[in-house]
Amino acid sequence: MTDTEEDLLQLSGLQHFAFCRRQWALIHVEHQWQENLRTVEGALFHQRAHDEAQRERRGDTLILRGLPVISHRLGITGQCDVVEFHGAPDGVPLRGEDGLWLPYPIEYKRGAPKAHDADRLQLCAQAMCLEEMLCCVIPEGALYYGDPRRRTPVLFTGGLRQAVSAALEEMHQLYRRGHTPKVRPAKSCSACSLKELCLPILRRRSTVADYLARAMEDTP
Numbered sequence: 001m002t003d004t005e006e007d008l009l010q011l012s013g014l015q016h017f018a019f020c021r022r023q024w025a026l027i028h029v030e031h032q033w034q035e036n037l038r039t040v041e042g043a044l045f046h047q048r049a050h051d052e053a054q055r056e057r058r059g060d061t062l063i064l065r066g067l068p069v070i071s072h073r074l075g076i077t078g079q080c081d082v083v084e085f086h087g088a089p090d091g092v093p094l095r096g097e098d099g100l101w102l103p104y105p106i107e108y109k110r111g112a113p114k115a116h117d118a119d120r121l122q123l124c125a126q127a128m129c130l131e132e133m134l135c136c137v138i139p140e141g142a143l144y145y146g147d148p149r150r151r152t153p154v155l156f157t158g159g160l161r162q163a164v165s166a167a168l169e170e171m172h173q174l175y176r177r178g179h180t181p182k183v184r185p186a187k188s189c190s191a192c193s194l195k196e197l198c199l200p201i202l203r204r205r206s207t208v209a210d211y212l213a214r215a216m217e218d219t220p
């Protein structure tokens, strides 16, 4: 899909895109960013995942943290919070390690599991990068939520993979055009880290009737 480094999109942008296309474009096309409590807490939560030793061995499991990943086919680059490599006969060889290993990506998330697919899309995209890099097939990974503190397994189905490819195709099109979708106020706006920049409330009040109603209210 991409020929140059400049064409690569941030893998983490998939979760923004799934949450709101406009939010993704404000961050990744216009390069605007605004921190709120959620983003700061999220960053600290991720920091804990990355701060530990980069490589650890537990029994027949090898654990790598902060592993950079890339897919030229999908046109994305990013980093995995944690990738466990399990000893498996259908795995792949790893430099410096004996035997065969199957990757199992794990993404850390602050808070509780969400109703939408943003986290699953991000994790599946990580797996698709690892598959391209290591020439293997990864059937499953997991999301680790801070509340409750446990893993939720995620199967990388054909449908989930197609959703990742379709979202990335649309993101590349928007990025190439430098286009930011218009405001579409939704319930999720109240939790959005860019709501002050995006100003959905102004748009909601932008009809002539609303303007006249406000003007009447303001008249002494």
Ligand code: SF4
Residues within 6 Å of the ligand: 019, 020, 021, 022, 023, 026, 183, 184, 185, 186, 188, 189, 192, 193, 194, 195, 198, 199, 200
């Ligand atoms: S405030 Fe709402 S419309 Fe604007 S970027 Fe955030 S979620 Fe999207």
